[in-house]
Amino acid sequence: MKFKIFAVITFLLLSYALYQGMWAAPREQTMGEIQRIFYYHVPSAWTSFLCFLANFIASVVYLARRNLKADAFAVSTAEVGVVFCTVVLVTGPLWARPVWGIWWTWDARLTTTLVLWLIYVSYLILRRYSTGQATPTLAAALAIFGFLDVPIVHMSIRWWRTQHPQPVIAGGQGSGLDPHMWTAVLWNWVAFMAFAALLIWVRYRLEIVRQQLDEAHALKAVGQAEGSFTR
Amino acid sequence: MIHPVSINLLIAYAATWVIHIGYLLFLSAKAKKLREEARELGTIK
Numbered sequence: 001m002k003f004k005i006f007a008v009i010t011f012l013l014l015s016y017a018l019y020q021g022m023w024a025a026p027r028e029q030t031m032g033e034i035q036r037i038f039y040y041h042v043p044s045a046w047t048s049f050l051c052f053l054a055n056f057i058a059s060v061v062y063l064a065r066r067n068l069k070a071d072a073f074a075v076s077t078a079e080v081g082v083v084f085c086t087v088v089l090v091t092g093p094l095w096a097r098p099v100w101g102i103w104w105t106w107d108a109r110l111t112t113t114l115v116l117w118l119i120y121v122s123y124l125i126l127r128r129y130s131t132g133q134a135t136p137t138l139a140a141a142l143a144i145f146g147f148l149d150v151p152i153v154h155m156s157i158r159w160w161r162t163q164h165p166q167p168v169i170a171g172g173q174g175s176g177l178d179p180h181m182w183t184a185v186l187w188n189w190v191a192f193m194a195f196a197a198l199l200i201w202v203r204y205r206l207e208i209v210r211q212q213l214d215e216a217h218a219l220k221a222v223g224q225a226e227g228s229f230t231r
Numbered sequence: 232m233i234h235p236v237s238i239n240l241l242i243a244y245a246a247t248w249v250i251h252i253g254y255l256l257f258l259s260a261k262a263k264k265l266r267e268e269a270r271e272l273g274t275i276k
Contacts, residue, residue, distance in 0.1 A: 040244060083254045
């Protein structure tokens with residue numbers, strides 16, 4: 001019941017955020033309508049960063065306490081983070097082509113974001129195809145080192161001169177957003193955060209079931225082995 | 232005629248939801264597979 005209520009709230013938030021981004025926010029003077037991609041692109045990036053932060057914390061907890069729930073939470077947040085990071089990597093070039101005249105450039109922000117996506121995709125591939133008891137430990141170690149790229153992505157437009165636009169938050173003189181645009185950004189962020197939480201909730205429950213099934217398989221195998229010894 | 236810039240905006244919004252709905256379908260397939268596995272093992276009725 002709680003899940004259904006949360007799903008309905010998330011749907012309402014996403015609908016209102018769409019209205020904010022597509023209609024309520026003012027038209028940007030230089031770029032025009034294409035700037036509205038910003039309302040999906042930036043909140044998706046922030047959401048993916050928070051998912052990876054949650055993955056980092058869960059990985060540390062798993063390594064410290066060998067807690068299987070922390071491991072389930074880690075894989076759930078990594079997967080949802082990759083989904084949101086994919087949105088960032090798809091919507092970015094769609095904005096760049098009409099504004100810059102190119103789909104992609106190997107500047108610091110774009111390259112570090114692609115590397116971030118590749119790190120977490122490799123994390124998921126490790127989890128999917130590696131067998132054995134050491135898999136969660138190896139994955140947790142990879143996640144901890146992989147998270148180091150998140151602050152690098154965040155700071156890349158401050159540390160290096162990039163083609164990517166300069167920061168709109170705490171970016172110094174001349175930076176910032178129209179208050180109506182801020183409203184649209186924040187509504188979209190809240191809506192995407194709620195959607196990410198919903199996806200993590202579903203994925204976490206599935207991972208717990210998978211852990212129970214692995215345990216059941218192991219017990220069955222032990223039972224069969226004991227049966228073959230007693231015969 | 233739709234302005235090419237607007238087309239990119241629509242594609243970006245559509246792509247976002249294709250990715251999210253694709254992931255929901257992936258979760259749904261995963262849930263179905265786990266349910267079947269549980270039924271075979273007899274752990275979940």
